[in-house]
Amino acid sequence: MKKKGEAAYLRGIGYIVRYIVILISILLALFPLYFVIVTAFKSKGDFIANKVGFPQTWVLANFYEVILTNPLLRWIINSLTLTIPSVLITLLVASLAAYAISKMYFKARDLAYNSIIPLMVIPPVVLLIPLLRAAISLKIVNTFLAPIVIYSGLLLPFSIYMLTNYFATVSNEIIDSAKIDGLSDIRILFNIIIPLSKPAILILVVINSLYVWNELLIALIFLQTNKTRPLMVGIVSLKDRYSMNTTVLMAGLLISAIPIIVLFIISQKHFVKGLSAGAVKG
Structure with missing residues (x-):
């Protein structure tokens, strides 16, 4: 006892x-x-x-100063111009790759899947110099094309990994039945797999949007003009060279967080389900 x-x-x-x-x-x-x-x-x-x-x-x-003395609307439009295409391109390419890895059979399938994890741990900062040199040679610095392509590439490994794990949970019997009915792989993906994978899709939209919306380093390097400046770079520019107006800066950061908070609230019920389904291969 x-x-x-x-x-x-x-x-x-x-x-x-x-x-x-x-x-x-x-x-x-x-x-x-x-x-x-x-x-x-x-x-x-x-x-x-x-x-x-x-x-x-x-x-x-502080909010009045941020809104009235800065081109806040232009910054928001620029951030949306970066975020929406980057997320959509990533989802499209990741969905195609994840379907191929999880539901199709080819020799290098395991190699393709196992190579995703090392790609996820490469820090973006080590890629900046070669990416900048490539952008300068292609004359796409200070255009939205350069960061959109870079963001899409950086987001792809995790997106493919998560969707592969989620697509693998979809029963192969459904896929076989669809093929018997004459559906092509593209139609199976968009008409069956993606609708059944809505939680994973929504969680990726939130995570990827959060990354692109708040990303600073790449946007600061590749978008150097006031016309192309996104919201996060614009807010950081509120800091003077020799002093920092902390209260105004915090007001700008709070404004920048509103769209992501709204997006998270909308998709909150799918958040836990999407993360748990993508955590372990089915």
């Missing part, structure tokens, strides 16, 4: 430590969001006096 009591006591201590670690992790994850929100509604003097706490007076002047 004494040993059982000690085991129960240790188990209870373990639960308490676990929940404390989880709580600390949640607070650390939420603190940047909290800081952005409360800082965006502070005046400059209020921020200097109290950088972390709630504002003495909630003000909207």
Whole structure:
């Protein structure tokens, strides 16, 4: 009985430590969001006096400054011009590749699938110099074509990997029945596989949109003119050379997060299902 009591006591201590670690992790994850929100509604003097706490007076002047003194609409349009084509191209190519790997049989199928994981871990920064030289030689610097192609290439490995795992869960009997009815592989993909894979498709749209929308380095290098500047680069440009207007910068960051938050809320019910289905090969 004494040993059982000690085991129960240790188990209870373990639960308490676990929940404390989880709580600390949640607070650390939420603190940047909290800081952005409360800082965006502070005046400059209020921020200097109290950088972390709630504002003495909630003000909207920072949002007015971001919206009225900068081409915010142009930045948003440029970001949409980058995000929408990049996500759509990635989904199209990834769907075709994932269907081929998961439902078709060819000699290099396993090699193609196993080569996806190493491609996912290549950091984009090591590719910048050769990509920039290629863009200069093709004369596509300061055009949306260069970052769209780069984003699509960077997003493809993870997208193919996740869709391959999800497509593999679709019963082969459905595919065989469709082929008996005379459907081609393209029609099977778009009429059967993709509708059945809606959770995975939506989760990829959210993840890929989040990456392209918030990406800074590639956009900063390949889009160097004010006319092509996307939202994230524009917001970073609010920082002066010798000083940083933190309250205005946080207001801009909060505005930039709104479209992604809305997209996530719309597809929230598919989020967990899509991630769990793509985590393990079916």
